[in-house]
Amino acid sequence: MGGMSKERIAFIGTGVMGKSMAGHLLNAGYPVSVYNRTKSKTDDLVARGAEWREAPADAAADADVVITIVGFPQDVEETYFGAQGIFQTLESGALVIDMTTSSPLLAKRIAEEASKREIGSLDAPVSGGDMGAREARLSIMVGGEEADFERAKPLFEIMGKNIHLQGPAGSGQHTKMSNQIAIAAGMVSIAESLAYAKASGLDPKRVLKSIESGAAGSWSLSNLAPRALDGNYDPGFAVKHFIKDMGIAIESAEELGLVMPGLKLAKSLYDSVAADGGADDGTHALFRYYFEGNQG
Amino acid sequence: MGGMSKERIAFIGTGVMGKSMAGHLLNAGYPVSVYNRTKSKTDDLVARGAEWREAPADAAADADVVITIVGFPQDVEETYFGAQGIFQTLESGALVIDMTTSSPLLAKRIAEEASKREIGSLDAPVSGGDMGAREARLSIMVGGEEADFERAKPLFEIMGKNIHLQGPAGSGQHTKMSNQIAIAAGMVSIAESLAYAKASGLDPKRVLKSIESGAAGSWSLSNLAPRALDGNYDPGFAVKHFIKDMGIAIESAEELGLVMPGLKLAKSLYDSVAADGGADDGTHALFRYYFEGNQG
Numbered sequence: 001m002g003g004m005s006k007e008r009i010a011f012i013g014t015g016v017m018g019k020s021m022a023g024h025l026l027n028a029g030y031p032v033s034v035y036n037r038t039k040s041k042t043d044d045l046v047a048r049g050a051e052w053r054e055a056p057a058d059a060a061a062d063a064d065v066v067i068t069i070v071g072f073p074q075d076v077e078e079t080y081f082g083a084q085g086i087f088q089t090l091e092s093g094a095l096v097i098d099m100t101t102s103s104p105l106l107a108k109r110i111a112e113e114a115s116k117r118e119i120g121s122l123d124a125p126v127s128g129g130d131m132g133a134r135e136a137r138l139s140i141m142v143g144g145e146e147a148d149f150e151r152a153k154p155l156f157e158i159m160g161k162n163i164h165l166q167g168p169a170g171s172g173q174h175t176k177m178s179n180q181i182a183i184a185a186g187m188v189s190i191a192e193s194l195a196y197a198k199a200s201g202l203d204p205k206r207v208l209k210s211i212e213s214g215a216a217g218s219w220s221l222s223n224l225a226p227r228a229l230d231g232n233y234d235p236g237f238a239v240k241h242f243i244k245d246m247g248i249a250i251e252s253a254e255e256l257g258l259v260m261p262g263l264k265l266a267k268s269l270y271d272s273v274a275a276d277g278g279a280d281d282g283t284h285a286l287f288r289y290y291f292e293g294n295q296g
Numbered sequence: 297m298g299g300m301s302k303e304r305i306a307f308i309g310t311g312v313m314g315k316s317m318a319g320h321l322l323n324a325g326y327p328v329s330v331y332n333r334t335k336s337k338t339d340d341l342v343a344r345g346a347e348w349r350e351a352p353a354d355a356a357a358d359a360d361v362v363i364t365i366v367g368f369p370q371d372v373e374e375t376y377f378g379a380q381g382i383f384q385t386l387e388s389g390a391l392v393i394d395m396t397t398s399s400p401l402l403a404k405r406i407a408e409e410a411s412k413r414e415i416g417s418l419d420a421p422v423s424g425g426d427m428g429a430r431e432a433r434l435s436i437m438v439g440g441e442e443a444d445f446e447r448a449k450p451l452f453e454i455m456g457k458n459i460h461l462q463g464p465a466g467s468g469q470h471t472k473m474s475n476q477i478a479i480a481a482g483m484v485s486i487a488e489s490l491a492y493a494k495a496s497g498l499d500p501k502r503v504l505k506s507i508e509s510g511a512a513g514s515w516s517l518s519n520l521a522p523r524a525l526d527g528n529y530d531p532g533f534a535v536k537h538f539i540k541d542m543g544i545a546i547e548s549a550e551e552l553g554l555v556m557p558g559l560k561l562a563k564s565l566y567d568s569v570a571a572d573g574g575a576d577d578g579t580h581a582l583f584r585y586y587f588e589g590n591q592g
Binding site: 104141166170183190191192204211213220221260269 | 435462477485491495514
């Protein structure tokens with residue numbers, strides 16, 4: 001590993017996010033092996049020089065650094081601890097980086113297991129969505145040891161822009177939860193603001209001109225409200241993924257003894273949006289839900 | 297009125313906001329008469345050339361344009377319709393502009409009464425706070441007739457920057473309500489995000505570096521969170537005024553048949569902040585309320 005030659009990367013999880021991220025590493029000249037549950041999603045990367053592997057354990061067998069970005073915490077658990085998991089084959093001296101948005105407790109369990117095997121580990125979830133991944137402008141929120149962070153930094157800098165070590169193992173996930181919590185009830189407030197503007201006979205786009213540059217201003221208001229007002233509910237970030245993240249956040253908050261009425265309200269409204277067929281829409285489908293008068 | 301000579305302004309309500317706004321009109325060379333319930337709050341303006349009047353009716357008697365920015369809707373009602381109110385003396389051809397954040401229904405009542413008397417009227421609440429007022433950078437959200445808006449525009453441009461006619465009478469107030477609703481549950485989400493960051497052992501200021509430039513970004517996160525983390529709860533915008541505005545918004549939403557769970561949650565949390573002695577603090581006192589674990 002290191003030295004004059006580039007670290008050998010195993011990249012596990014080549015969905016919308018992972019595919020762009022692994023592509024940037026390939027472009028930067030890193031040797032990359034790939035595994036994904038749906039093999040076809042690795043085809044493009046393989047055509048560009050990545051090497052297909054049959055399982056996480058196979059990908060990890062000769063890797064210096066294993067990067068994972070999969071679906072749910074149970075997928076992360078299987079990827080690391082399963083019968084065909086990373087820890088079956090990965091050798092001491094390697095580094096694992098889980099970039100999935102996942103449970104802080106699971107991040108700590110991975111770090112403990114890695115430590116026993118003299119493997120470095122980081123939890124490093126991202127924000128910035130598919131566009132941030134494509135444009136290599138992700139925010140990367142990292143938990144783990146300083147030395148592992150320094151080792152991973154050249155890779156992070158190929159995939160993202162706003163990169164911070166936030167604390168020990170689990171801190172990347174905790175930071176991502178802080179991010180999602182800051183968004184959650186904020187989306188409710190925008191939904192209610194736009195619904196109010198419509199119901200009171202205003203032109204919501206003109207209202208945005210009055211309010212978006214002031215104290216009501218937010219990324220969501222400027223970026224998602226106009227899309228919803230144009231009737232465009234493409235994700236962006238899908239409702240079903242946001243629900244997953246809020247679920248992890250609620251669980252994690254409860255473990256910390258915190259009461260989160262705003263987060264819980266947002267989660268329950270989004271559950272209804274999903275139940276109404278909006279699971280695959282962008283998170284601004286909540287605004288549509290209000291426009292249609294369903295929030296009662 | 298108009299022509300080569302400047303319109304004579306009656307300015308009623310010289311609190312933190314009104315004092316700065318009237319001062320800008322004086323600086324621009326307009327003749328200004330002033331009334332305020334607490335007379336001493338007009339002293340500075342009188343020293344700078346404004347003329348003191350004993351009642352709204354006295355101020356309005358020889359005015360071309362009456363500007364009001366007082367406290368609560370009941371104060372607006374008294375100022376316009378009371379025994380010493382503006383409508384007792386104001387002559388036809390004049391223009392009234394209520395810049396108080398007040399009820400949209402009351403704005404319509406004022407417009408109807410003004411119309412009967414051949415007086416023009418605008419509702420024109422502002423956002424931007426004491427600093428926006430001082431620096432003449434207020435957002436001004438206007439409801440009323442186009443001709444009245446054009447007449448008032450030179451005055452608005454002396455006091456603010458982001459000036460939009462939003463629709464007929466009441467539309468300025470409705471826009472301001474949309475603004476406050478967009479803020480309300482958003483403050484809850486930030487409180488919960490920061491409380492989570494603290495409880496999970498993170499450094500909340502470092503968390504801000506990771507999250508404020510992305511999808512969680514907002515004016516409140518970038519401007520109010522750092523103040524709260526420094527233990528500075530000076531207003532800004534005071535809790536008691538925000539509670540007033542949310543009360544108007546809830547009432548107005550109910551009249552429109554809207555269900556607003558996020559707004560109601562925010563209002564109930566802020567009521568508790570006020571009950572705990574935070575009424576005069578800035579709206580970011582909600583974050584302290586969460587830091588102290590009171591949100592249960």
